[in-house]
Amino acid sequence: MSKKYWLLCYLIVLFVFLEQINGQSKASNATQEVSNFDRLRAKISTLPDSVKIQTLLVSLNDAKSQADTLAMADVYCFLSTLNKEKQLSYADSLISLTKGKGFPTYPALGYLVKGNVYFEKGNRKKALDFYLNASNSAKENGNESLYRTLKFNIGLLKNASGEREEAQIIFEEYLTFLKKNPEYSKPLNINKVLFALADSYIHSRELDKAKFYTNEGIIETLKVKDSTTYSYLVVTSGIHQYLSKKYIRAIDSLQKGKDLIKQFDKEETRVATCDYYIARSYNDLGDTETSIKFFKSVDRIFKETENVIPELMDTYNYLIKYSKSKQDAEGQIEYINTLLRLDSIKHADQLYLTKNINEKYDTVELIAEKEKLIDQLQEETFLKRDTILLLIIILAIVLALAIYGFRRSYLNKKRFERLLTAQKNRESAETKPTIITELPKKEELDIPKDVIATVLKKLQNFEQSDKFSKKHYTLNSLAKELQTNSAYLSKIINVYKNVNFANYLNNLRIDYAVAQLTENKSLRSYTIKAIAEEVGFKNAQSFSSAFYKKTGIYPSYFIKKISN
Structure with missing residues (x-):
């Protein structure tokens, strides 16, 4: 066709294009x-435009x-929008220069x-083909915005x-995308999408959405x-008024819009829409x-533009x-012929658009969506396997911890019971006086036997007193108190008590602590x-x-159990 097809739609497309070349970006290439x-x-x-072209x-x-491919591409991009006579030539140069460069x-x-x-130019067939190429x-x-x-x-x-309906879904998705991505959400861009939605809902007779x-x-x-x-x-507001049967308001809005459009629409495409609804x-x-x-x-x-x-x-x-x-027969024939001619153009173009959008775009999108779902399903299957394995590992760990906790609880309970039994035995033994008449057979020490017997007797008295809990003893200080030397005392404790001096004192204090905690409730607090x-x-x-070293349990556990 020789003229434009819907200048309105073209202006929307052109505007969105200009917005896109303002701000596309991706990774390092995008920064440059x-x-x-x-x-x-x-x-x-x-x-001025003429100087712009020369400068470019x-x-x-x-x-x-400088063999700078990207810089050349940017110049061709500007030239293709400014030089109307060579638009296609510059666009071809841009495509051949950058195709396959990523x-x-x-x-x-x-x-x-x-x-x-x-x-x-009104050639929707070629327009669709190039839009599909651009989309691919x-x-x-990976340019999501474009x-x-x-x-x-x-x-x-x-x-x-x-x-x-399909167009409205696309428009709604695009509006959501713009609002979620402020870097692309320029006011003029948003306005074009709002108009596209209003116009589409008007023609599908969804008046509430159109009004919104x-x-x-x-x-x-x-x-x-x-x-x-x-x-x-x-x-659009005027059309809404007409469909709402508010005819006077409709005429007023449509005439106002028509006057505004005439200021920039020389082809009168949108004027035809205004006149049609004014006529209705x-x-x-x-x-x-x-x-x-x-x-x-x-x-x-229609006759002038064939739009x-x-x-x-x-x-x-x-x-x-x-x-x-x-009774104007000639007029009837003329209008019938015009209707048939324009209707054949409309039918051919609409058939091509419907067929090719479905085959070349919707089918490709459907296949891409299918592949996406397959990838998602495979990923979910993989994640499920990983999840099951992870759950098994977690279950094994929990089970091991439970067994460990149960076993520890069981052992602690047994140790606590043994500790109480030992304490009762000590209490029983303490009620009977102990007289050392004969030393137990031990390895020979180079210490006189009477000295050993005396020291053991004094140690017994020391153990039955509470001195070890009141004073911080050293080997020398205890030897001095027992009126012996530290070497003798150390050897006697090692042989007859089977521990070194430090552990000997600690054991006395632990036994004393157990006894006190068993008898003295206030101490437990x-x-x-x-x-x-x-x-x-x-x-x-x-x-x-x-x-813990002596009893196998901690004092906190002992206090808890003895309190219960």
Whole structure:
């Protein structure tokens, strides 16, 4: 077709494209890409268009002399948007230069430029093909943002081909993505998506949703003075008023939107939509003559542009019916022929779009989703195996700890019982006087027997006293107290008590602690540190260690059990 197809949709696509080339990034390549792009943009931002192109051509020569592929790609990208006459040529250069290089943004943007050019020309078939190429490139190179933008563009084509529900899902997903990613969520970008949703819901007759997105879009466009999208939303509001049977309000909004659109839409594509719904409003108000005037305006625009807007095609039903009422046979034939010609164009384009979107995009997406689900299932299976193994290991550890805890509890209980029995035996033995009449047979010591007997008797008296709990004894201090020498005392304790001096004292103190804790309930309420000092130890740690070494249980456990 020679003219544009839906200039409105093209403007949305073009805007989103310009937004994308502002901010695509990925890993190390992306950092350089953004830097090159920003440098160029700053360089030409304030220049007239003609000077911009000359400046870019100089930058292109510099990039070529340095063999800087990415810098050349950035220049071609700008040139493809500024030089309308050579758009396709620059886009082709961009594609051939970057194809297979793995850049996150290129060559996808080259395909997008070509898609936009053909969209502008009204060739939806080629536009779709290039959008699909761009989508595949963005996906292969991991550019999530650009891929979603291209998916949005394909959503516009779905919307144009009448697949409203699928288009709305794409638009909703894209809006959510933009809101969750502030770096891409520029106000003008959000506005275009809000309009796409409002327009789609209007045509699917979901008036509540259409009203919601229309009102939200109007508020947002006024905030940032986005007059272009604002004018579209005013028209959408007018259509909503018409569908709500508020015809006077509809005419007012549609005329207001039409006046705004005429300021920038030279092709009058959107004007046809305004005139169509103004005509319908007058017709439903009973003003047939005025409605026919606006229907004829729609017919004129269709004939001049050959832009086929499916929703407006019943314009010819009204014109044919009117001609028949006026007995205008020539008029009827003309309108019937125009309807048949435009309908064949609409049918061919819609058939191509529906078939190729389904085959080339939806099927590919479905396969990708299937592969994703398979990978997810395999990962879940792997995770399940790992989880089961981990649970088995945890169960084994818990079981081992339980067995260890049970065994320890059992042993502690037995040791506690033995300790109580030993304590009772000591108490019984202490009630009987002990007289040493004969020394037990031990290894021969080079100490007179009478000295050994005397020292053992004194040790017995020492053990039956509480002195060891009140005073910090050393070998020398105890030998002095027992009126013997330290060498004799050490040997006698080692041979007759079977321990060294330090352990001898500790054992006495532990036996004393057991006896006191058994008899004295108030002592059990003391801290371990206080009990340790009470029985002759310097600190709680040495007391607990000595207690465990002699009894096999800790003092805290003994106190707990004896208290129960």
